[in-house]
Amino acid sequence: MNIAINFKRSNETVQASVNLAPVQEMVRACIQCGTCTGSCPNEFAMDYTPRHLWRMVLMDQTAEIFQSKTFALCSACYCCTLRCPRGLPLTAAMEALKQIAARHNLPRYKHSVQFYKSFIRSVRQHGRVNETEFMTMYFAALKNPLIPLRFAPLGIKLMLKGKVSMLPPIRRERPLESIFRKVAELEERL
Amino acid sequence: MKYHYYPGCSLEGTALEYNLSTRALMASVGVELLEIEDWTCCGASAADSISDLLSLALPARNIAIAEKTDEVRDILVPCSACYLNLKKVEAKIRSEPAILKKLNSILNEDQLQISGRLHVRHLLDVIVNDVGPETIRNNLKRALTGFRIAPYYGCQCLRPYVVFDDPEDPRSMEPLIETAGAEVHPWNMGGKCCGASNMNTEMAVGLELVAAILQGAKGADAIVTVCPMCQMNLEAYQHKISCMQNEDLRMTVLYLPQLIGLALGLSEKDLRFDLNLSITDSFREKLAAKL
Numbered sequence: 001m002n003i004a005i006n007f008k009r010s011n012e013t014v015q016a017s018v019n020l021a022p023v024q025e026m027v028r029a030c031i032q033c034g035t036c037t038g039s040c041p042n043e044f045a046m047d048y049t050p051r052h053l054w055r056m057v058l059m060d061q062t063a064e065i066f067q068s069k070t071f072a073l074c075s076a077c078y079c080c081t082l083r084c085p086r087g088l089p090l091t092a093a094m095e096a097l098k099q100i101a102a103r104h105n106l107p108r109y110k111h112s113v114q115f116y117k118s119f120i121r122s123v124r125q126h127g128r129v130n131e132t133e134f135m136t137m138y139f140a141a142l143k144n145p146l147i148p149l150r151f152a153p154l155g156i157k158l159m160l161k162g163k164v165s166m167l168p169p170i171r172r173e174r175p176l177e178s179i180f181r182k183v184a185e186l187e188e189r190l
Numbered sequence: 191m192k193y194h195y196y197p198g199c200s201l202e203g204t205a206l207e208y209n210l211s212t213r214a215l216m217a218s219v220g221v222e223l224l225e226i227e228d229w230t231c232c233g234a235s236a237a238d239s240i241s242d243l244l245s246l247a248l249p250a251r252n253i254a255i256a257e258k259t260d261e262v263r264d265i266l267v268p269c270s271a272c273y274l275n276l277k278k279v280e281a282k283i284r285s286e287p288a289i290l291k292k293l294n295s296i297l298n299e300d301q302l303q304i305s306g307r308l309h310v311r312h313l314l315d316v317i318v319n320d321v322g323p324e325t326i327r328n329n330l331k332r333a334l335t336g337f338r339i340a341p342y343y344g345c346q347c348l349r350p351y352v353v354f355d356d357p358e359d360p361r362s363m364e365p366l367i368e369t370a371g372a373e374v375h376p377w378n379m380g381g382k383c384c385g386a387s388n389m390n391t392e393m394a395v396g397l398e399l400v401a402a403i404l405q406g407a408k409g410a411d412a413i414v415t416v417c418p419m420c421q422m423n424l425e426a427y428q429h430k431i432s433c434m435q436n437e438d439l440r441m442t443v444l445y446l447p448q449l450i451g452l453a454l455g456l457s458e459k460d461l462r463f464d465l466n467l468s469i470t471d472s473f474r475e476k477l478a479a480k481l
Binding site: 158 | 248393
């Protein structure tokens with residue numbers, strides 16, 4: 001079932017139609033034991049605990065889920081997946097929520113969504129990621145001149161070591177183009 | 191011993207010393223590495239935050255290229271994030287035949303085919319189980335006596351696929367460290383997440399996790415890692431975290447093949463110690479006394 005959620009993007013209200021069914025399928029057998037919460041290294045920074053989030057998923061609380069930063073803080077350590085007594089793919093369920101946020105470009109998750117999208121754009125260009133190019137794309141997408149400053153000390157250190165280059169890589173152009181196209185085509189059919 | 195070798199993007203850039211020290215160590219114990227021809231990015235932790243299918247198709251392409259070469263059975267992967275992405279494809283095509291069909295319809299665009307006959311192996315697995323402590327003992331040139339080493343495993347070489355170590359209480363590096371002549375730093379942070387994937391977007395959260403690991407390592411001479419994400423995360427923010435916590439948390443962080451390489455007589459130059467971001471003066475002095 002698709003549920004419409006409203007969010008603000010540059011002062012106008014936009015609607016996204018979100019289908020939680022695939023995520024609900026993943027956590028259907030959740031018994032609310034809280035092992036996931038107890039195992040999560042980032043739980044201290046989340047607004048809802050992972051256990052609470054799964055209940056919200058099953059209760060169709062779509063608008064609240066996509067106000068929350070819980071799934072965006074998952075660092076894919078797989079402790080919950082390993083320990084879940086019901087054997088549920090919880091890390092994959094967190095990823096599925098991240099994918100929904102990316103698909104609809106939800107502004108609440110702008111930083112992480114733009115980070116991942118810039119990374120993948122650079123990979124699509126060259127086949128391998130180019131750190132300088134991808135970070136430049138990321139900063140451009142965020143449109144906030146203060147953010148690059150946060151990364152400058154590390155960036156300079158890495159450049160001095162010759163670990164990141166100022167120049168884009170010279171490689172066969174777009175070796176992954178046909179794969180990217182075919183994936184998009186198959187996903188359209190879903 | 192011969193392996194397909196998938197270095198991955200980090201090992202060409204930020205983790206160049208991991209790549210070069212892995213190659214130097216493997217050459218010194220007679221392991222041959224066949225770099226996968228024209229390999230491409232595995233999707234890192236970005237693809238699976240955008241699309242499930244893409245996160246399988248990207249690593250599958252590299253496995254399919256490796257499959258074109260007969261006689262080699264394993265793909266050796268030093269980066270834990272790449273390892274997990276490739277491993278996921280290996281596991282999924284075994285458990286879900288529909289995925290295999292879908293991946294082949296994608297790879298067909300590039301005249302590639304995947305069957306899933308290859309085994310994806312993490313570098314640590316290969317060093318522990320194929321090379322083995324015995325080979326290290328037989329080739330030992332410089333026992334690292336007096337060094338106390340904290341083994342750090344991170345997450346994705348241990349979980350969710352339980353292959354070569356206990357994912358709750360990893361110990362596989364200990365015999366290697368001891369065979370190299372060093373002492374194992376007793377701690378329970380080896381398999382705890384360092385929060386690398388939050389460091390760019392939610393830095394404060396990532397810093398908390400790194401701080402706990404650096405505090406746990408106090409008393410050790412170095413932490414050793416087996417993942418470029420963990421390595422960078424543990425070495426790059428030490429100054430910031432020391433200021434935040436108001437204690438000196440500077441710590442040498444080495445890649446495992448750099449440490450084992452030292453014991454096998456490889457030089458700091460061969461192992462590219464010049465590229466590490468945090469080797470403390472006291473570690474350098476202690477090492478110089480050994481040379």
